[in-house]
Amino acid sequence: LLLILSFYLGRRLAPSDSYIQLIESSSESKFTELLQYLSYNYVDPLDIDSLQEELIFKTLESLDPHSSYIPVDEMQGITENMQGNFEGIGVEFQILNDTIVVVSPISGGPSQKQGIQAGDKIIMADSILIAGVGFTNKDVLKTLKGAKGTSVKLAIKRSNIRRLLEFDIVRDKIPITSVDVFYMIKKDLGYIKVNRFSGTTDKEFIQAINGLKGQGMKKL
Numbered sequence: 001l002l003l004i005l006s007f008y009l010g011r012r013l014a015p016s017d018s019y020i021q022l023i024e025s026s027s028e029s030k031f032t033e034l035l036q037y038l039s040y041n042y043v044d045p046l047d048i049d050s051l052q053e054e055l056i057f058k059t060l061e062s063l064d065p066h067s068s069y070i071p072v073d074e075m076q077g078i079t080e081n082m083q084g085n086f087e088g089i090g091v092e093f094q095i096l097n098d099t100i101v102v103v104s105p106i107s108g109g110p111s112q113k114q115g116i117q118a119g120d121k122i123i124m125a126d127s128i129l130i131a132g133v134g135f136t137n138k139d140v141l142k143t144l145k146g147a148k149g150t151s152v153k154l155a156i157k158r159s160n161i162r163r164l165l166e167f168d169i170v171r172d173k174i175p176i177t178s179v180d181v182f183y184m185i186k187k188d189l190g191y192i193k194v195n196r197f198s199g200t201t202d203k204e205f206i207q208a209i210n211g212l213k214g215q216g217m218k219k220l
Contacts, residue, residue, distance in 0.1 A: 190217035
């Protein structure tokens with residue numbers, strides 16, 4: 001019994017195989033070994049996926065201001081911004097007092113064509129209540145965005161109208177413009193406002209330049 005107890009305590013108190021392996025691992029595999037070691041040996045349960053993402057964030061953050069890690073759930077939105085378009089109903093919105101309020105329908109988008117107006121409050125989507133239930137921006141995007149050709153039925157509250165207005169909106173490709181506005185300030189001086197950079201910025205900028213040159217621009 002003493003021999004068995006000594007053997008057991010020796011195994012428990014001696015450095016584990018994982019510890020020895022971690023020390024002897026090459027630098028490339030230490031990160032993986034560390035996560036495995038924590039997963040099997042840490043005193044409390046760990047969310048390894050969250051810990052892994054946190055380690056990646058911290059590692060890249062220590063390099064420079066321009067290196068960053070994009071989680072998979074954010075990647076689609078960033079890709080859409082860079083491509084200069086997304087698929088959805090075409091509204092800019094804001095969440096006010098736990099209600100989705102349309103700031104502006106995007107020009108030429110399906111919502112504008114159906115008559116959605118600035119100030120409209122979106123109460124229901126496909127018969128599901130979405131006002132006053134704690135929706136976040138991410139929840140709204142999941143509900144309103146979707147593949148081109150799919151539809152969503154919205155119930156809208158509009159000022160001075162007592163009943164809810166219903167709209168059946170077919171999602172479409174919505175352009176995201178980079179050049180907000182361009183015009184002539186003086187006789188020979190043009191102005192172009194670029195609000196963001198994406199895959200379409202160069203084409204939009206050249207179109208603006210050509211338009212202003214046609215109006216006599218010599219300075220920008």
